[in-house]
Amino acid sequence: EAQVTQNPRYLITVTGKKLTVTCSQNMNHEYMSWYRQDPGLGLRQIYYSMNVEVTDKGDVPEGYKVSRKEKRNFPLILESPSPNQTSLYFCASSKRDNQPQHFGDGTRLSIL
Amino acid sequence: GNSVTQMEGPVTLSEEAFLTINCTYTATGYPSLFWYVQYPGEGLQLLLKATKADDKGSNKGFEATYRKETTSFHLEKGSVQVSDSAVYFCALMNYGGSQGNLIFGKGTKLSVKP
DSSP: OOOEEEEOSEEEEOTTOOEEEEEEESSOOSEEEEEEEETTTEEEEEEEEEETTEEEEOSOOTTOEEOOSSSSBOOEEESSOOGGGOEEEEEEEESSTTSOOEEOOOEEEEEO | OOEEEEOOSOEEEETTOOEEEOEEEEOSSOOEEEEEEEOTTSOEEEEEEEOSTTOEEEETTEEEEOBTTTTBOOEEESSOOGGGOEEEEEEEEOOSTTOOOEEEOOOEEEEEEO
16 A cells, blocks of 8 residues: 555654654655644645755754655654644655655654 | 645535635746645645646545636535545645745635534
8 A cells, every 4th residue: 555654643752852753655756745734834844855865945944854865764853852843744755746745644743 | 935825714514515715826937736635633635736727626526726817726616525524725836946845825624514
């Protein structure tokens, strides 16, 4: 089954403790992306990747890092999480950047 | 810059009512337009898309027409069902160089009552 898998689905942690949210897709997609969803703000793109070793900033990259060492994986790294990063995060992928994106089920992060 | 504005919700309708969710956009060039749907507790799913002016996207009884003259992409359905209750997002993607940014509206929550 074609899917985008994020882990964990839920996480409560404390300020400053590094965390990584993993994202994996099994569709051999070139394009992958991370979004955060906040009430009243909709979805905003954090980072995206056009292909392996090619990443670029979206609209709200501050406080986040990503890497794309393999085609299927696109982890989101919060080196020093802060409470304003409490949000619902979605990973997405598509065959190329101009194709509709497939979304994961989301990761709800709470930073205390 | 690029932006998407959609009507604020929540929208509450009775089953079999007609649905319109307005969406307008601002973009340079010729973006592709999308509607995504998010059911409770789930990720976003592509509902329909249109890639050029006057294209009509349709799926599951929903339709939207890409209107360049009014920069709009309104979502419509003739007869909604309880199972259509969800949050609907209008989005655009503009292409140029290596740009791959999908811009979303803030979402419109639809509740359909039996």
